Amino acid sequence: MSNRQSALRDLSSIKDFIRWSFSRFNQANLFYGHGTDNPWDESVNLVLGALKLPLDFDKDLMDCKLTIDEKKRILKLLNERISKRTPLPYLLGEAWFMGLPFKVSKDTLIPRSPIMALLKDEFQPWLEQYPVNILDMCTGSGCLGITAALIFEGAKVDISDISLPALSVAKENIIKHQVEETVEAIHSDMFDSLQGRKYDLIICNPPYVDADDYQTAPEEFHQEPELALTSGFDGLDFTRKFLTQVVDHLHDGGIVVYEVGNSEIALQEAFPDFPFMWVELEQGGNGVFVISKNDLITHSL
The missing domain is CATH 3.40.50.150 (Vaccinia Virus protein VP39)
Structure with missing residues (x-):
């Protein structure tokens, strides 16, 4: 089973995808310098950005479950960030x-x-x-x-x-x-x-x-x-x-x-x-x- 298939099956919440993205980034040897300077902040920005949620999103809602379409959107961005080394703001179309x-x-x-x-x-x-x-x-x-x-x-x-x-x-x-x-x-x-x-x-x-x-x-x-x-x-x-x-x-x-x-x-x-x-x-x-x-x-x- 691929990482993508496993994530779609086993992960469910916003918090799950932030943690999972963080693990993937830690293994990927990426460079951070386009809005974040570490893999954790990059993970938070990617997941919340993919879901069109603000960075000051209520942390009490981190356990909210995601739809299949939302999961696929996060995984698509994650794959492009890692495989193509595309800076996250370009993937999201927005920078702060x-x-x-x-x-x-x-x-x-x-x-x-x-x-x-x-x-x-x-x-x-x-x-x-x-x-x-x-x-x-x-x-x-x-x-x-x-x-x-x-x-x-x-x-x-x-x-x-x-x-x-x-x-x-x-x-x-x-x-x-x-x-x-x-x-x-x-x-x-x-x-x-x-x-x-x-x-x-x-x-x-x-x-x-x-x-x-x-x-x-x-x-x-x-x-x-x-x-x-x-x-x-x-x-x-x-x-x-x-x-x-x-x-x-x-x-x-x-x-x-x-x-x-x-x-x-x-x-x-x-x-x-x-x-x-x-x-x-x-x-x-x-x-x-x-x-x-x-x-x-x-x-x-």
């Missing part, structure tokens, strides 16, 4: 970011930027004025820009991306979170379609993975769009160009919040005298810097 659900597809990165820690604090102490105009460049699913629009009420937010399929997903998330009046999705290769627009705050989580890191990354990462991950041999092709153009798109007093991840060291070596303000992230993560318009002018490249 700062407590909010966002639609995702294989055309978008899965939301996980450590910039969220700064968003929660409204970019203090770096943001000197309330941001009336905000840009989220390389927006992907739109999670950073849409969340910023919800936090900074009344701000006008542009979200841009070079990928039309990614922007299509972002537009769905704009509607999902009812921010159509304040958030505009713009197809743009960096600043090409943003001429004449200036901002008080520019957020950017660009492609920055270097060639070596990409080649050695777990299979799960290779299922995300390479366009949104890689940027040349040292991961800095996009960043070099961005730093030469961004000053023209900032209002006086404006700032840039930018993520380069593990390419932080390469960036510091490439620009040793540049006044990047590296952020210490309480929840972990690295490679996020803040820079002001004044510093960009003083140290123009």
Whole structure:
């Protein structure tokens, strides 16, 4: 009898399937880094996600029995997660970011930027004025820009991306979170379609993975769009160009919040005298810097 047949016959409750999924994941040598960081949380997310139940689902109902169709749905997702190494948010079509659900597809990165820690604090102490105009460049699913629009009420937010399929997903998330009046999705290769627009705050989580890191990354990462991950041999092709153009798109007093991840060291070596303000992230993560318009002018490249 196969594992699938045994599960269909012998397992009955939500709790049974979470425990069984946990055991399977422990044997599968998967990578966790797309919403969870361990096999137990991955199991809970998979089972509740398959059943369309919220993560704060009443634990007293964990003994509820499942229908055959519900069991088959869980087993199908479990098999794809293990056999294809597909990140769970792609299987569910949804990822959570700062407590909010966002639609995702294989055309978008899965939301996980450590910039969220700064968003929660409204970019203090770096943001000197309330941001009336905000840009989220390389927006992907739109999670950073849409969340910023919800936090900074009344701000006008542009979200841009070079990928039309990614922007299509972002537009769905704009509607999902009812921010159509304040958030505009713009197809743009960096600043090409943003001429004449200036901002008080520019957020950017660009492609920055270097060639070596990409080649050695777990299979799960290779299922995300390479366009949104890689940027040349040292991961800095996009960043070099961005730093030469961004000053023209900032209002006086404006700032840039930018993520380069593990390419932080390469960036510091490439620009040793540049006044990047590296952020210490309480929840972990690295490679996020803040820079002001004044510093960009003083140290123009």
